[in-house]
Amino acid sequence: MTLLNVDRLTISRASGAGEPLVREASFTVERGEVVGVVGESGSGKTLTGLSLLGLLPHGLRASGSIVFDGRELLAQTEKQWQRTRGADIAMVLQDPSSSLHPMLKLGEQLTDHVRLHLGLGRAAAQAKARELLERVHLREPDRLLGQYPHQLSGGMKQRVSIAIALACDPKLLIADEPTTALDANIRTGIIALLDELRRESGMGIIFVTHDLAMLSSIADRLNVFRTGEIVEAGEAESVFRSPQHPYTRVLLDAVPQVPWPLPKEVQS
Numbered sequence: 479m480t481l482l483n484v485d486r487l488t489i490s491r492a493s494g495a496g497e498p499l500v501r502e503a504s505f506t507v508e509r510g511e512v513v514g515v516v517g518e519s520g521s522g523k524t525l526t527g528l529s530l531l532g533l534l535p536h537g538l539r540a541s542g543s544i545v546f547d548g549r550e551l552l553a554q555t556e557k558q559w560q561r562t563r564g565a566d567i568a569m570v571l572q573d574p575s576s577s578l579h580p581m582l583k584l585g586e587q588l589t590d591h592v593r594l595h596l597g598l599g600r601a602a603a604q605a606k607a608r609e610l611l612e613r614v615h616l617r618e619p620d621r622l623l624g625q626y627p628h629q630l631s632g633g634m635k636q637r638v639s640i641a642i643a644l645a646c647d648p649k650l651l652i653a654d655e656p657t658t659a660l661d662a663n664i665r666t667g668i669i670a671l672l673d674e675l676r677r678e679s680g681m682g683i684i685f686v687t688h689d690l691a692m693l694s695s696i697a698d699r700l701n702v703f704r705t706g707e708i709v710e711a712g713e714a715e716s717v718f719r720s721p722q723h724p725y726t727r728v729l730l731d732a733v734p735q736v737p738w739p740l741p742k743e744v745q746s
């Protein structure tokens with residue numbers, strides 16, 4: 479069964495004013511698949527991601543259909559959404575600091591998170607926290623658990639926020655510009671980690687970015703957004719090789735070299 483089936487998703491102002499911000503967007507995500515969502519600033523990528531978590535900003539509403547694992551999310555109560563978030567669908571944001579409390583040691587944040595979501599006792603939660611840090615390839619987890627976020631580099635912080643997102647074994651991860659704030663060489667490591675996690679766990683990933691080149695090494699399929707609409711969708715390889723929409727060509731022209739997939743040195 480398809481993991482996620484978004485059908486004619488429309489996001490508009492609840493007041494009815496103005497044009498919809500996202501218009502009739504339809505796409506699917508299969509298990510273990512990375513779907514790239516690309517487009518210029520303001521094209522509706524983030525709102526689409528937030529609607530999959532029931533987290534649209536106040537004053538906006540979604541219509542159409544979002545079927546996840548066989549159930550309609552748009553019909554959910556707030557209580558049902560709370561169970562969906564984290565346990566079924568998790569999100570990683572551009573700025574890892576936004577998912578980490580600056581005044582709390584990582585150990586407290588990770589163990590509190592797993593205790594809350596998995597109902598584990600203190601010792602089991604600490605063991606789970608260590609295991610999660612190892613899963614994202616952070617060395618010396620015990621030492622890290624005693625540190626504050628500001629003691630970590632940006633790349634390490636992003637790995638910790640991925641570890642937090644993985645705590646409940648979500649089936650779908652929405653990664654919204656997860657590498658934009660990072661240096662080029664760190665970026666490659668985070669992309670490799672996401673690629674490894676989807677292979678290992680069968681988790682689907684929606685990778686949102688304005689940078690098409692970023693997706694060349696990881697995306698199976700692409701959705702190109704422009705002013706609230708999907709203007710091109712298809713297998714990543716064929717979109718890279720022969721883009722159909724003029725806007726996709728403009729995005730590709732901004733990428734320095736585009737044989738698909740890009741050679742490793744260009745990906746970084």
Ligand SMILES: Nc1ncnc2c1ncn2[C@@H]1O[C@H](COP(=O)(O)OP(=O)(O)OP(=O)(O)O)[C@@H](O)[C@H]1O
Nearest residue numbers: 499517518519520521522523524525526535538688
């Ligand atoms: N709370 C809101 N109320 C009204 N309009 C909003 C709200 N949030 C976002 N928008 C508008 O919706 C449109 C889509 O925004 P969205 O954040 O999804 O774009 P994006 O493609 O993710 O952009 P970026 O790459 O800059 O993050 C934009 O025109 C934005 O100004």
